[in-house]
Amino acid sequence: EDKVVQSPLSLVVHEGDTVTLNCSYEVTNFRSLLWYKQEKKAPTFLFMLTSSGIEKKSGRLSSILDKKELFSILNITATQTGDSAVYLCAVLLLTGNQFYFGTGTSLTVIP
Amino acid sequence: GAGVSQTPSNKVTEKGKYVELRCDPISGHTALYWYRQSLGQGPEFLIYFQGTGAADDSGLPNDRFFAVRPEGSVSTLKIQRTERGDSAVYLCASSSDPSGANVLTFGAGSRLTVL
DSSP states (O other), X not given: OOEEEEEOSEEEEETTOOEEEXXXXXXXXXXXXXXXXXXXXXXXXXXXXXXXXXXXXXXXXXXXEETXXXXXXEEEOSOOGGGOEEEEEEEEESSSSOEXXXXXXXXXXXX | OOSOEEEOSEEEEOTTOOEEEEEEOOTTOOEEEEEEXXXXXXOEEXXXXXXXXXXXXXXXXXXXXXXXXXXXXXXXXXXXXXXXXXXXXXXXXXXXXXXXXXXXXXXXXXXXXXX
16 A cells, blocks of 8 residues: 655754754655745645755755655755744655655644 | 636535536646645645546546546546545646646635535
């Protein structure tokens, strides 16, 4: 059975800290991995990763994929209270069109 | 429209009632997905449309759930004889890639509460 596991489930940090969120997957026919940020309801897109070892970066956020070890990490440096959200990881397969989501990591950044 | 629009944003109903949830995707997006998200969980796939047809409905939990997209744009998720376990946020997403491999853009969701 295809599955996506995120860790930790929740995290509380202080402003300015750096955090690393993990997403591991066990799927057949991997196509791509996506990261989303969910603050209230609608998840908003952060990154799409398809190739190993190529870092995607946007401001203080960055992400990388390891297709050999089947995981991805999302790094956030110099965290701010506005980074508080649930971060979702999703995997898309080559076959079919389902995006399989993990349960998410709830990040709380306190001032 | 500019984004994915879902209505209603909140729906409270009684056990056994029928509900309809509507999704208006981004104009021109051919792929449309419905997901269900329970508290503390990630989105769970329900159904995927490519154009007017349901290309994959394997995520629908039982025959009380049904979805349509008659003209290839707006979609309606229909739930018959609602149960308390149906309470969740129902998310709709659309994509411009016919294969669905492009980034999903989500709506704000419809929160369903079954009393």
